[in-house]
Amino acid sequence: MSKLVRMMLLSxxxxxxVIVVAGCSSGFKPVGKGSTPTAPQAxxxxxxxxxxxxxxxxxxxxAVTVAVKWARASGGSLTFxxxxxxxxxxxxxxxxxxxxxxxxxxxxxxxxxxxxxxxxGHHRSGTLVFPLPDSVTQGQAKYVEMVIKNIAGVPxxxxxxxx
Numbered sequence: 001m002s003k004l005v006r007m008m009l010l011s012x013x014x015x016x017x018v019i020v021v022a023g024c025s026s027g028f029k030p031v032g033k034g035s036t037p038t039a040p041q042a043x044x045x046x047x048x049x050x051x052x053x054x055x056x057x058x059x060x061x062x063a064v065t066v067a068v069k070w071a072r073a074s075g076g077s078l079t080f081x082x083x084x085x086x087x088x089x090x091x092x093x094x095x096x097x098x099x100x101x102x103x104x105x106x107x108x109x110x111x112x113x114x115x116x117x118x119x120x121g122h123h124r125s126g127t128l129v130f131p132l133p134d135s136v137t138q139g140q141a142k143y144v145e146m147v148i149k150n151i152a153g154v155p156x157x158x159x160x161x162x163x
Contacts, residue, residue: 048073048074048132048136048137050070050073050161051070051161051162051163052162052163053160053161053162055069055070055071055161056068056069056070057146057159057160057161058159059148059154059157059158059159061152061154061157062089062151062152062153062154063086063087063088063089063152064084064085064086064089064091064151064152064154065083065084065085065086066082066083066084066148066151066157066159067082067083067084067085068080068081068082068083068128068146068159069081069082069083070161071127073132073136073137074132075132076131076132077113077129077130077131077132078102078129078130078131078132078133078136078144079127079128079129079130080127080128080129080130080146081125081126081127081128082096082117082125082126082127082128083123083124083125084120084123084124084125084151085122085123085124086122086123086152087122088122089122089152090121090122091120091121091122091123091124092119092120092121092124094124094151095115096112096115096117096126096128096148097111097112097114097115097128099148099149099150099151100112100115100128100146100147100148100149101146101147101149102130102133102144102145102146102147103144103145103146103147104133104135104136104141104143104144105135105141105142105143105144106135106141108133108135110130110131110133111130112128112129112130113129113130113131114127114128114129115127115128115129116129136163139163141163142162142163143160143161143162143163144160144161144163145158145159145160145161146158146159146160
């Protein structure tokens with residue numbers, strides 16, 4: 001088994017545990033509440049500190065769980081690790097590069113620059129990359145949210161990271 005496959009399986013298992021522990025049963029529920037709120041600040045390398053309400057946000061609706069982890073914000077990109085799980089829907093049909101958008105608190109929207117995810121049937125994971133909003137790097141954004149449309153008949157799943 002390749003190192004990449006092992007890493008993806010481990011990532012999927014960890015996110016599944018996080019989802020179960022968080023008790024996500026329907027709709028949007030943030031994971032990892034309880035952090036001390038602080039404004040995001042650019043570091044000396046230009047990266048941005050993570051969200052204050054937890055790095056992983058999840059949506060569980062229509063028998064599909066979507067868990068999205070804020071992986072990194074640097075080099076002009078905002079990268080998320082995405083895990084989708086179900087027992088009833090073929091997840092390979094969903095191209096998040098076409099179905100997802102990132103929105104900052106001013107309403108400005110950003111389309112993904114890439115969605116890298118191998119086929120997985122009922123269990124799919126990959127990396128979704130967006131351009132890093134200036135409002136985030138400058139510490140002006142209060143939040144960013146990812147809107148994912150039309151997965152398993154759910155018109156919109158909104159995952160929100162407080163900054």
